Amino acid sequence: MNKFSKLSYVALSLALVPMSFSSCATICSGGNPVITIDGDIKEPVNIYTEVDTYTGVTLPAKVLVNRHKLDGQCIRIESDQHKFNDIKLRKILNGYTWGNILLGGIIGLSVDLATNCVAKPLQKTFFIKPINNQTETASDSISSTPIQ
Numbered sequence: 001m002n003k004f005s006k007l008s009y010v011a012l013s014l015a016l017v018p019m020s021f022s023s024c025a026t027i028c029s030g031g032n033p034v035i036t037i038d039g040d041i042k043e044p045v046n047i048y049t050e051v052d053t054y055t056g057v058t059l060p061a062k063v064l065v066n067r068h069k070l071d072g073q074c075i076r077i078e079s080d081q082h083k084f085n086d087i088k089l090r091k092i093l094n095g096y097t098w099g100n101i102l103l104g105g106i107i108g109l110s111v112d113l114a115t116n117c118v119a120k121p122l123q124k125t126f127f128i129k130p131i132n133n134q135t136e137t138a139s140d141s142i143s144s145t146p147i148q
Contacts, residue, residue, distance in 0.1 A: 032064040033121050035075065035089075039128040041082065048076040059128075065089060070119050075126075082130035091119040 032051055038060040047054040050066040050073060065073055075087040097118045100108045112118045 032067050034062050035065050036125040037061050037128060043079050043081060045077055045079045070121060077128060084128050084130060087126050090122040092122045094118055094120040
């Protein structure tokens with residue numbers, strides 16, 4: 001092997017070592033997941049996630065959610081005229097994790113676990129409907145007399 005070949009192998013090895021400390025799921029999935037919220041609501045809504053607050057947005061809207069607290073995370077939606085149920089996120093295993101286990105080994109899997117890229121949202125699109133507002137309570141609709 002000549003001197004140039006040895007130098008080429010050393011340079012290639014040094015270039016590949018930092019790549020081995022990253023992982024498939026972290027590279028492919030990256031930062032915080034994006035969730036799409038859609039609905040038949042024409043008025044602007046306010047959307048609250050653990051990452052950000054989105055005020056006065058029209059649907060459909062794309063919002064960021066916190067990757068590190070994905071399972072059970074709530075997205076709250078409000079408007080001036082309607083009430084909505086909170087969206088509760090659930091997670092599943094990210095398919096890229098299997099590629100990382102095969103190609104990246106323990107170091108790559110450790111990076112995926114530290115960044116929580118082993119998980120992804122079970123559902124990425126949600127369709128919301130307003131909760132029926134009841135303007136009358138039971139006592140308003142029934143004429144009652146006081147108990148003596």
